[in-house]
Amino acid sequence: MSNIKKLMMSAAGGDPLDIDDVFSTYLYSANNAGLTITNGIDLAGEGGLVWGKSRSATQNHRLYDTEGNGLYSNYPYGSFGTSGRFTANSDGFDLTASSGIVGGSGYGGPDYVSWTFRKAPKFFDVVTYTGNGTAGRTVSHNLGSVPGMILVKATDSGQPWAVYHRGVASDPETDYLILNDTSAARDNALFWNDTAPTASNFTVGTRNNVNGNGINYVAYLFAHNDGDGEFGPDGDADIIKCGSFTSDSSGNTGDIDLGFEPQFLITKVSSGTTNDWAMLDNMRGLISSGGTNDKDSYLFANRTYGESTGYGDSYNPQPRGFSGHGLATNCTFVYMAIRRGPLAVPDDATKVFTPALGVNGVNQPAWNSGFPVDMAIDSNIGGGSTDDRTIGSRLTQGRYLDLNSTHQEYAWSDMSFDYMDGYREGNNGSSDMAWMWRRAPGYFDVVAYSGTGTTNQTLNHNLGVAPEMMWVKRRNGGSSWLVYHKGLDVNGDGAPETDVLDLTAADAAFDYKNGWWDTAPTDTQFTVGAYNNVTNNGNTYIAYLFASAPGVSKVGSYTGNGSSQTINCGFTSGARFVLIKRTDSTGSWYVWDTVRGINAGNETGLKWNDTDAEFGDFIDPANSGFTIVQDAAINNNVSGSTYIFYAIA
Numbered sequence: 014m015s016n017i018k019k020l021m022m023s024a025a026g027g028d029p030l031d032i033d034d035v036f037s038t039y040l041y042s043a044n045n046a047g048l049t050i051t052n053g054i055d056l057a058g059e060g061g062l063v064w065g066k067s068r069s070a071t072q073n074h075r076l077y078d079t080e081g082n083g084l085y086s087n088y089p090y091g092s093f094g095t096s097g098r099f100t101a102n103s104d105g106f107d108l109t110a111s112s113g114i115v116g117g118s119g120y121g122g123p124d125y126v127s128w129t130f131r132k133a134p135k136f137f138d139v140v141t142y143t144g145n146g147t148a149g150r151t152v153s154h155n156l157g158s159v160p161g162m163i164l165v166k167a168t169d170s171g172q173p174w175a176v177y178h179r180g181v182a183s184d185p186e187t188d189y190l191i192l193n194d195t196s197a198a199r200d201n202a203l204f205w206n207d208t209a210p211t212a213s214n215f216t217v218g219t220r221n222n223v224n225g226n227g228i229n230y231v232a233y234l235f236a237h238n239d240g241d242g243e244f245g246p247d248g249d250a251d252i253i254k255c256g257s258f259t260s261d262s263s264g265n266t267g268d269i270d271l272g273f274e275p276q277f278l279i280t281k282v283s284s285g286t287t288n289d290w291a292m293l294d295n296m297r298g299l300i301s302s303g304g305t306n307d308k309d310s311y312l313f314a315n316r317t318y319g320e321s322t323g324y325g326d327s328y329n330p331q332p333r334g335f336s337g338h339g340l341a342t343n344c345t346f347v348y349m350a351i352r353r354g355p356l357a358v359p360d361d362a363t364k365v366f367t368p369a370l371g372v373n374g375v376n377q378p379a380w381n382s383g384f385p386v387d388m389a390i391d392s393n394i395g396g397g398s399t400d401d402r403t404i405g406s407r408l409t410q411g412r413y414l415d416l417n418s419t420h421q422e423y424a425w426s427d428m429s430f431d432y433m434d435g436y437r438e439g440n441n442g443s444s445d446m447a448w449m450w451r452r453a454p455g456y457f458d459v460v461a462y463s464g465t466g467t468t469n470q471t472l473n474h475n476l477g478v479a480p481e482m483m484w485v486k487r488r489n490g491g492s493s494w495l496v497y498h499k500g501l502d503v504n505g506d507g508a509p510e511t512d513v514l515d516l517t518a519a520d521a522a523f524d525y526k527n528g529w530w531d532t533a534p535t536d537t538q539f540t541v542g543a544y545n546n547v548t549n550n551g552n553t554y555i556a557y558l559f560a561s562a563p564g565v566s567k568v569g570s571y572t573g574n575g576s577s578q579t580i581n582c583g584f585t586s587g588a589r590f591v592l593i594k595r596t597d598s599t600g601s602w603y604v605w606d607t608v609r610g611i612n613a614g615n616e617t618g619l620k621w622n623d624t625d626a627e628f629g630d631f632i633d634p635a636n637s638g639f640t641i642v643q644d645a646a647i648n649n650n651v652s653g654s655t656y657i658f659y660a661i662a
Contacts, residue, residue, distance in 0.1 A: 029248035032354030035131040036252075038277060038296040039105075040068075040433055042123045043116035048108045054131050056101035061131040062139060062233055063099065063106055065114035066312055068297065068320040069124040074312075075113045077106075080141050082168050082231050086290075086314045087193050092168035092231075105129075124320075126297060126312070128277065130233075134158070135243050136253055138234040141168075144217075146226030149206050151214040154234050160210050161237025161255025162349050164192055167222065168229045175204055175222040177215070179237060180257030180347035181283045186210070188283075189222075190347075193315050195287040235349055245356035252352040257283065258337065259345050266337035269348075274332050274475055275299070276353035279314065285344035290314035293328060295353060296385065297431050301329050301408045301461035301553075302338070310431075330408065332460055332473040358455035358477070362565040362662040365451040368590055368606040371441030378435030379427075380447040386436040387452040388459055388557060390416065394609070394619060394627055395444025402621045405430070405437075408461045409555060414486055416602075416621045419517055422488040422555075446619075448590065448606065454478075456562040459555070461488075466550035468543040469530040480534045480558040481568035482659055484516055485541065488553040492546040493517045495528055497539075500570025500657040501596060510534070514594065514657075517622055522596040559659060567638065567660045570596075575643055575652030582638030582660045587611065590661040591632060591639050592621070595648065597655045603647060605632050611639065618647070 037052040054061070060079040064086070066072070074086040077099035082092040098112040106129070108115050116123045130137040134157035142152050144167075154160070163177040174192030181188045181198045189204040190196075204223055208216035215232070217224040224230075238251030245252075251272055258269045276295045282288030291311055293299045297320065298310035308322040327338040330353075340346070359365045367382040380391070387407045393400040402416040407430040412422045427438045436449065450457050454477035462472050464487075474480070483497040494516030501512035503524045513528040514520070527542035534540070539558070541547035547554065561567050567582035582588060589607040594600060601620040609627070610616040611634050617627040631647055633640040638660055643650035650656075 029246065030133055030244050031356050032244060032252050032352055035133045035136050035244075036277070036351055036354075037127075037129040038294040039127045039129065040296055040431055041125050041127070043108075043114075043125060044123055045110050045116050047110060048115050049102070049105065050108065050127060051102075051105040052127075052129055053104055054129050055103050056106055056129070056131060057103045059132050060101075060139060061129065061137065063127055063129050065108075065112075065125060065127040067114065067116075067124070068126055068312070070319050071317045072319075073113065073317055074314060077112070078139050078231065078233075080139055080231060082141075082166075084166055084168070084231075085193075086174065087317055089171045089173040089193055091170050092166075126294070126320075128294070130235075135236045135238060135241065137236065140232045140234065142230050142232070144221075144224040144226055144228045144230060146219055146224060148203075148219045149208070150217050150224050152217065152232065153214045154232070156212070156234050156236055158212050158236050158238075158241060160215060160234045161253070162235040162347075163210065163215060164233040165217075165223050166231055167225065168231050170221070170225070170228055172222045172225070172228075175220070177205055177210065178283070178347045179255050186216075190281065190283065192290060195289055195315060197285060197287065198283040246358075250352075250356055252354075254350045255348070256350075257345055257347050260337060260340045260342055262342050264338065264340040264342045266340065266346075268331065268336050269334045271334040271350055271352075273334075273352040274330050275335055275350040277351040278328060278335070278348060280328070280337075280346050280348045282341055282344045283347045286341055288341055288344070288346075289316060295330065295407060296433075298322070298410060299328060299330055300410055302327050329461075331462075332475050353452075353475075355453060357453075358562055359453045359565050360563075362589065365453050365456055365565065366590065366661045367449045368608045369447050369449065370443050370608055371445035371447070372443075377438060378429075378432040379437040379439045379441040379445075380449065381435045382449040382451075383434055384451050385433055386430055386449045388457070389430075389436050389447055389449045390621070391437070391441075391445065391447040392619070393444055394446045401624060406459050406461075406555065406557075408459050409488070412488075414488070414555070416494065416516055417623050419491045419493050421490050446608070448604075453562070455560055456566055457560070458558040460558065462554050462556065464548035464550060464552045464554060466543065466548060468527075469532065469540055470548045471538050471540050472556070473538055474556075474558055476536070476558050476560055478536050478560050480539060481561055482559040482657075483534070483539060484557040485547050486555055487546055487549070488555055490545070490552060495544075495546045497529055497534070498570075498596075498657045499568060500655075502655070503596075508533070514596065516602060519599045519601045519622060521598050521600075565662055567658075569660075570655065570657045571641075573643065573650040573652050573654040573656065575650065577633075577640055577642045578650065579635045579640045580638045580658065580660070582662070584638050584660075584662040585636060586662065587634045587636055588639045588660040588662060592659040593641070593649050594657050595651075595654060596657055600648060600656075603631075603649060605639075
């Protein structure tokens with residue numbers, strides 16, 4: 014952000030908005046009773062739109078805006094209003110039993126999704142107007158940029174929804190789509206008067222869908238950022254794109270470059286054939302299929318259908334966009350995409366990491382985190398033996414790997430991440446342990462990718478800083494986990510990119526060019542070499558990237574002193590999680606956490622590279638980080654030996 018822009022924003026008394034301030038996908042369960050949704054979005058003060066739908070049953074989509082309109086996206090009916098149904102709050106909204114999206118008999122419960130769009134420049138606006146039947150009528154808006162998509166609905170008559178989209182043909186102002194219809198785009202000057210919208214208004218013709226004399230309308234305007242976004246800590250990030258792509262004779266698209274990873278997509282065929290308005294998000298399941306025929310979780314804006322994964326279509330999210338597979342063939346699609354957030358580096362570790370024990374009895378989710386989980390590791394830790402160290406992610410939900418095994422990825426429906434405050438289905442008790450992470454800039458990221466088999470395949474990421482530790486695993490075949498860590502220095506050359514560790518083994522670090530191709534990762538990319546564990550043509554992979562966020566996490570190394578020493582991580586209240594690995598000789602991947610004890614008493618540790626039971630007391634608390642104690646049982650502080658660690662406050 015320029016200094017001038019910073020001064021202007023400061024003078025206006027505001028800071029740049031983050032994605033989480035203006036958009037939310039919120040999942041909830043209900044049973045025909047009043048419900049308060051707290052998603053942190055100020056609808057009462059700023060205004061906006063809530064779009065809700067039953068996931069589990071055939072029911073209407075219901076849209077409530079702060080101008081007083083209640084509408085169905087799948088029917089052309091007029092507004093049924095918000096009174097007695099919906100109330101905007103400063104941090105979310107209230108729904109009543111008559112809202113139609115809180116479950117109960119006749120309302121399709123119990124599982125629902127809501128998408129909240131807050132009014133904000135360069136993102137979204139809601140405009141109401143009364144038609145005059147005159148061609149060329151202009152309607153003012155406050156989007157502050159040329160709209161990328163506009164949804165218009167007559168609120169006091171049963172006219173179909175009219176849609177303007179910048180991705181329709183080369184002159185989109187001549188064409189229109191219908192939201193409650195499957196038809197492709199059609200040419201008709203009576204909709205937009207063959208006049209392109211501007212940064213301050215849009216133009217309508219004489220059609221009753223958009224400008225009937227005396228008819229009242231609402232318009233929902235979605236921006237298109239193209240290097241002019243105003244979001245994130247620097248106030249210059251793009252968070253919404255409206256565009257188009259084409260499918261080939263196999264229904265594949267290649268990579269669609271957004272400049273960001275999407276968390277929400279609406280797509281629709283605009284030419285060639287009829288097609289539904291598909292709605293996908295990363296909370297319900299916008300996943301990386303990995304070539305395993307996994308399906309995304311679909312809802313359709315023009316249908317009453319409940320959620321389904323039975324469609325052949327698939328959209329794979331990527332760090333810079335997405336790709337489509339198995340779509341309608343040889344067609345042009347339009348889309349609206351919203352960026353995954355947040356954009357700011359976390360300053361509170363409890364909002365991005367939680368270690369937790371399960372709760373006896375059936376509990377959904379199986380573990381509670383307090384935030385949406387993007388990656389989690391779990392294991393049974395009770396008794397004299399333990400289970401595999403299972404790991405899964407939101408990008409690959411419905412499948413899992415084991416940290417302690419070279420096995421390929423397995424399908425498992427319980428590996429579900431569609432919760433706001435935890436993950437996984439199933440019955441887990443007090444002997445079941447989970448460690449849960451949320452993605453955030455400067456802290457943690459996840460990348461799913463396909464290998465090319467080239468000697469130096471370069472992958473994009475969204476960590477925002479150079480990764481200090483990376484775990485990479487082949488998904489569709491047996492292989493070890495390969496680990497990069499900034500603290501490795503096998504040959505004394507100060508170049509960790511020449512060295513690797515194996516997360517599935519206790520082996521010492523070793524020099525291996527085909528791991529990272531002797532190329533240091535950057536703040537936007539990392540490189541892998543010609544090795545099946547990290548790239549092979551047609552194979553699929555998952556990469557977990559970690560970094561040091563001040564006061565939140567620390568990736569580091571130390572040299573043993575043979576007795577005890579305190580490792581300063583820059584924390585103020587100690588570490589809640591510590592991972593340690595010896596690098597100059599054999600040594601397991603040892604883990605401690607505050608749930609099982611990092612205290613002055615008897616702490617219990619665990620190995621992540623095997624299924625051994627918990628072991629005894631070798632670590633103590635310290636406000637700045639943790640204190641490690643040398644003991645021959647695990648040798649985690651041998652004099653002169655080298656170690657790497659990862660700690661979370």
